[in-house]
Amino acid sequence: MERLSPISLQETCELREPKIIKVDSKELQKNKVVITSEETIKTQKIVSCGRPAIDENIIIVDPETALPCPPETVGEIWVSGASIAQGYWQDEDATEKAFNAYLPDNKKPFLRTGDLGFLHQGELFVTGRIKDIIIIRGRNYYPQDIETTVKNCHPALRDHSCVATSITSEEGEKLVIIGEIKRKLEQKINFQEIVNTIRSHVSRKHGIQTNKIVLVKQGSIPKTSSGKIQRLAGKKAYLENNISIIFQEDSSEKNTKESQEKTMSHSIELNKTQKRKDKKLSELISWLRNYANENINSRLIDERRCIPPHIVLDFGNQGLLGMQVPLEYGGLGLNNGETMNVMEQLGAIDTTLSLFVGLNNVLGIRPLLNFGSPSLREELLPRLATGRELAAFALTEPSAGSNPQAIASSAIPQSPEQWIINGTKIWSGSAAWAGIINVFVQEKDSQGNFQGISGFTVKRGTPGLKQGPEALTMGMRGMVQNTVYFNDVAVDASQKLGNTGEGMKVAQDAMMYGRLTIAAASVGGMKRCAQLWHRYSSRRQISTVRLLENPLVLARLNGLTAAITTIETLVTSITTWLDQGQEVPVEAYAVCKMAAPEFYWEAADNLVQFLGGRGYIESNMAPQILRDARILRIFEGPTETLTAFLGSRVIYQPESFKTFLCDTLSMPEIYERFEQTVQQIQDYRQSPFTEETKTKNWTAILCGEVAMWGVLLAVLEAKAMSSTSESLNRAIAWTKEHFQQKIAQGFAQTPDELVISSANKTTELISDYENAIGNLEQTLAGEDREVDEFLRLGDSETGRLGDWETGRLGDWETGRLGDWETRRNIENWLMNWLGEKLNLSPQNIDPKQAFADYGIDSVMAVELAQDLQEWLGYTQQLEASLAWNFPTIKSLAQYLSTIESEDEIVEEKFAMNDSKIALNGQSQGTSSTENPEIISDISNYSEDEIQTAINQEMAELESLLKGGYPS
Numbered sequence: 001m002e003r004l005s006p007i008s009l010q011e012t013c014e015l016r017e018p019k020i021i022k023v024d025s026k027e028l029q030k031n032k033v034v035i036t037s038e039e040t041i042k043t044q045k046i047v048s049c050g051r052p053a054i055d056e057n058i059i060i061v062d063p064e065t066a067l068p069c070p071p072e073t074v075g076e077i078w079v080s081g082a083s084i085a086q087g088y089w090q091d092e093d094a095t096e097k098a099f100n101a102y103l104p105d106n107k108k109p110f111l112r113t114g115d116l117g118f119l120h121q122g123e124l125f126v127t128g129r130i131k132d133i134i135i136i137r138g139r140n141y142y143p144q145d146i147e148t149t150v151k152n153c154h155p156a157l158r159d160h161s162c163v164a165t166s167i168t169s170e171e172g173e174k175l176v177i178i179g180e181i182k183r184k185l186e187q188k189i190n191f192q193e194i195v196n197t198i199r200s201h202v203s204r205k206h207g208i209q210t211n212k213i214v215l216v217k218q219g220s221i222p223k224t225s226s227g228k229i230q231r232l233a234g235k236k237a238y239l240e241n242n243i244s245i246i247f248q249e250d251s252s253e254k255n256t257k258e259s260q261e262k263t264m265s266h267s268i269e270l271n272k273t274q275k276r277k278d279k280k281l282s283e284l285i286s287w288l289r290n291y292a293n294e295n296i297n298s299r300l301i302d303e304r305r306c307i308p309p310h311i312v313l314d315f316g317n318q319g320l321l322g323m324q325v326p327l328e329y330g331g332l333g334l335n336n337g338e339t340m341n342v343m344e345q346l347g348a349i350d351t352t353l354s355l356f357v358g359l360n361n362v363l364g365i366r367p368l369l370n371f372g373s374p375s376l377r378e379e380l381l382p383r384l385a386t387g388r389e390l391a392a393f394a395l396t397e398p399s400a401g402s403n404p405q406a407i408a409s410s411a412i413p414q415s416p417e418q419w420i421i422n423g424t425k426i427w428s429g430s431a432a433w434a435g436i437i438n439v440f441v442q443e444k445d446s447q448g449n450f451q452g453i454s455g456f457t458v459k460r461g462t463p464g465l466k467q468g469p470e471a472l473t474m475g476m477r478g479m480v481q482n483t484v485y486f487n488d489v490a491v492d493a494s495q496k497l498g499n500t501g502e503g504m505k506v507a508q509d510a511m512m513y514g515r516l517t518i519a520a521a522s523v524g525g526m527k528r529c530a531q532l533w534h535r536y537s538s539r540r541q542i543s544t545v546r547l548l549e550n551p552l553v554l555a556r557l558n559g560l561t562a563a564i565t566t567i568e569t570l571v572t573s574i575t576t577w578l579d580q581g582q583e584v585p586v587e588a589y590a591v592c593k594m595a596a597p598e599f600y601w602e603a604a605d606n607l608v609q610f611l612g613g614r615g616y617i618e619s620n621m622a623p624q625i626l627r628d629a630r631i632l633r634i635f636e637g638p639t640e641t642l643t644a645f646l647g648s649r650v651i652y653q654p655e656s657f658k659t660f661l662c663d664t665l666s667m668p669e670i671y672e673r674f675e676q677t678v679q680q681i682q683d684y685r686q687s688p689f690t691e692e693t694k695t696k697n698w699t700a701i702l703c704g705e706v707a708m709w710g711v712l713l714a715v716l717e718a719k720a721m722s723s724t725s726e727s728l729n730r731a732i733a734w735t736k737e738h739f740q741q742k743i744a745q746g747f748a749q750t751p752d753e754l755v756i757s758s759a760n761k762t763t764e765l766i767s768d769y770e771n772a773i774g775n776l777e778q779t780l781a782g783e784d785r786e787v788d789e790f791l792r793l794g795d796s797e798t799g800r801l802g803d804w805e806t807g808r809l810g811d812w813e814t815g816r817l818g819d820w821e822t823r824r825n826i827e828n829w830l831m832n833w834l835g836e837k838l839n840l841s842p843q844n845i846d847p848k849q850a851f852a853d854y855g856i857d858s859v860m861a862v863e864l865a866q867d868l869q870e871w872l873g874y875t876q877q878l879e880a881s882l883a884w885n886f887p888t889i890k891s892l893a894q895y896l897s898t899i900e901s902e903d904e905i906v907e908e909k910f911a912m913n914d915s916k917i918a919l920n921g922q923s924q925g926t927s928s929t930e931n932p933e934i935i936s937d938i939s940n941y942s943e944d945e946i947q948t949a950i951n952q953e954m955a956e957l958e959s960l961l962k963g964g965y966p967s
């Protein structure tokens with residue numbers, strides 16, 4: 001029987017503007033019609049054939065029982081009416097079956113069309129052909145949907161030249177896909193790769209396994225004269241071996257043929273290993289839970305600002321400090337999924353402890369595992385894996401935080417295989433306790449030319465390595481974060497991480513993975529918040545009802561559960577890809593770090609709020625959780641930096657994001673929605689800024705936020721393709737709403753935008769507050785923490801003072817002004833230069849503000865480089881990109897003050913300035929109040945007067961040193 005196509009069915013219906021509806025695809029597989037207004041990957045558009053004509057009667061019937069289907073159900077389309085033919089020419093049997101179908105009332109005969117469809121609001125919708133439908137494990141799969149997925153998944157496959165069908169085997173129906181390969185690509189492509197791609201796309205999108213994939217020559221699949229594929233003819237040709245096969249793979253055969261034995265023994269081994277590992281993991285998790293209940297007192301850790309030694313030792317003995325270190329080095333050899341399970345558990349127990357363990361494993365050990373030399377690994381991994389030594393990571397510097405490229409520490413070769421490291425790192429976690437520190441520096445050649453950023457592992461006890469003061473952090477109090485000084489620290493080639501110039505690659509690799517780890521720990525932390533919040537609101541009565549019954553509490557608490565499922569799904573998806581050897585794009589890691597800490601922070605804040613006064617009492621844990629959760633939004637890339645990064649990636653280098661959403665997650669619809677939004681934001685949205693750079697930054701932030709929600713939604717939808725659950729559906733609904741709200745926000749002004757002013761106007765505005773509240777800075781001395789100078793080692797003997805910045809003893813001995821003074825002079829010059837260009841007082845220039853924020857464009861950047869070069873007296877040309885590479889006055893000054901090759905010139909320059917240190921309050925060339933005053937002509941003063949001025953200046957500097965870090 002010829003298929004009654006929608007076109008011919010249309011002829012039995014009134015012609016009108018075609019109506020298109022959207023239905024839930026999963027429900028459709030079960031023959032249910034669930035209409036939705038959404039357009040997502042889980043919905044499907046169906047075009048109406050119109051309303052039946054007046055003289056036609058169309059009914060929907062269960063093809064097996066011949067009974068009418070309930071409304072909104074898919075069934076066979078039966079038609080009766082005057083325009084229906086009498087039957088097939090000279091084929092009574094076929095006529096009887098098709099043209100004389102009756103309902104139980106036996107009133108009139110119907111034509112069985114063989115098509116499936118449904119009626120909705122009186123209109124007919126056709127979903128497919130009964131004979132084509134693929135029924136696997138009770139679900140209906142429409143071949144055209146699978147064919148569309150296959151067609152889009154690989155460029156070597158021809159358009160409209162694929163057949164999805166099924167064959168019957170002993171185990172039931174099996175899916176077979178036959179696809180034509182483009183002729184011109186036949187010789188050039190890897191067929192196995194195409195087959196793998198088809199398999200994974202069909203599995204992700206439709207949740208079924210493809211048993212057989214057959215790649216055939218162009219033109220092999222039979223088609224109608226109008227170019228439509230003939231599925232049944234295609235299937236027949238394949239079954240009868242009548243088709244030109246290039247390559248085929250049968251997943252069941254693959255497992256049973258000659259490789260069977262090998263596969264079997266291998267899989268037995270794998271199973272054994274997996275079982276051992278599962279056992280090890282579950283034992284570890286259960287050990288952690290018992291240990292937490294009996295041996296950890298988080299309050300004490302927090303109050304005493306120290307993790308007790310027994311915890312470090314016990315964690316080390318359990319292997320927690322070297323989770324991914326291979327077994328042969330004494331590690332646990334856990335895979336990614338297992339590691340994140342442990343991180344989640346630790347996050348629930350104590351966020352500080354999870355960060356301590358995460359830092360050691362990820363920022364400390366991972367660079368060694370992935371980039372360390374064999375000798376370094378041999379030497380260090382056994383000690384690190386068992387916690388005999390701890391590992392730290394030192395990237396951040398005073399002028400290089402969210403922009404790590406601006407680091408100024410350097411490594412200069414002493415011989416071909418040895419370097420000398422100098423520099424200062426701040427807030428390095430566990431550094432003061434660590435046996436090794438991974439440090440990232442500018443590597444220079446023997447002429448002082450920059451070679452790129454390189455990483456080195458520096459061992460404790462190396463001369464010149466000095467631990468500086470601990471920062472008193474808001475949270476993470478149990479862990480030490482301290483300054484580290486590198487004063488002529490010698491390292492050799494075996495200590496290098498990766499090659500010259502690969503330092504950022506090494507650091508990024510660790511930080512990307514760190515972002516995943518933070519997300520996993522956040523899941524644990526959020527679950528703990530949910531438990532405590534729920535516990536309190538279940539017990540607390542407010543106005544005769546339990547707090548838990550309150551709609552606001554229920555809404556917020558359920559929002560948290562949706563957030564937990566969302567991040568959990570993201571983490572599990574990433575670890576699954578990693579454990580399968582798939583590459584994970586940077587966008588996915590960025591989303592981990594953007595979303596999880598923000599959700600965790602909200603959970604912690606809600607916990608404090610909904611516990612009422614108890615939320616503010618330290619013994620109830622909520623304040624500690626809040627403090628610990630807060631740092632996650634800042635380190636390892638602050639949320640805003642990553643939002644801007646993600647936004648720029650998706651706007652200017654969208655390929656990786658597109659591949660991630662469309663191919664890895666099979667969610668092209670979400671990508672399309674996102675792509676349209678980005679375009680619309682760029683085209684229509686009024687930026688509150690006039691300068692191009694600012695508009696670009698602003699657009700990147702807006703698009704970054706939309707991209708984050710897009711990724712979260714795509715990950716959840718992809719997961720729903722293979723398995724579904726109530727919590728997953730709730731998380732999808734929650735994320736979808738956020739995604740849509742973010743899109744809408746892209747087109748609306750936020751209240752903050754309405755009041756945006758320039759940096760200068762903002763400074764003026766805030767300066768006025770001084771009239772209202774004054775300028776406050778408490779100076780009342782606290783307890784004396786310094787060792788008396790008569791007792792201090794070194795100082796009393798040498799009479800020298802330590803340098804607060806470098807930790808070096810002795811710079812002051814020479815009477816020469818060190819790095820700090822050089823930098824301050826360069827800063828002053830830059831502030832004056834910028835003030836002059838912008839017609840602003842230098843006091844109003846913030847040395848920590850980006851040049852770009854002051855509107856420096858590429859022309860001004862060239863001018864700046866030339867003027868600087870001239871002022872510094874450099875012979876070597878300064879790059880115009882200087883202002884971008886070192887984006888603030890502080891970072892540029894820091895960099896320039898450490899250019900070794902120009903040392904002499906810089907020193908000469910400042911030697912000149914030194915000689916100009918003045919006696920009176922006037923200044924020359926600088927107007928900063930914190931600067932040494934300068935006079936134009938020192939000949940007016942006696943030598944004694946000049947000496948007195950120098951002494952005064954030195955005394956001032958000394959007092960600054962004691963006071964700590966100048967702002």
Ligand SMILES: Cc1cc2nc3c(=O)[nH]c(=O)nc-3n(C[C@H](O)[C@H](O)[C@H](O)COP(=O)(O)OP(=O)(O)OC[C@H]3O[C@@H](n4cnc5c(N)ncnc54)[C@H](O)[C@@H]3O)c2cc1C
Nearest residue numbers: 393394395396401402427428429481635636638640641644
């Ligand atoms: C407790 C603690 C532990 C740490 N541990 C380590 C460690 O072990 N090793 C290590 O190397 N470092 C460590 N750090 C440093 C940490 O990584 C940095 O603090 C972080 O990268 C931010 O740098 P910054 O503090 O210099 O902030 P800045 O670079 O000054 O940025 C300030 C803020 O500006 C905003 N911002 C930045 N970029 C943008 C943008 N493009 N658009 C809009 N807004 C933006 C963000 O809100 C950001 O928080 C630690 C820090 C802390 C506080």
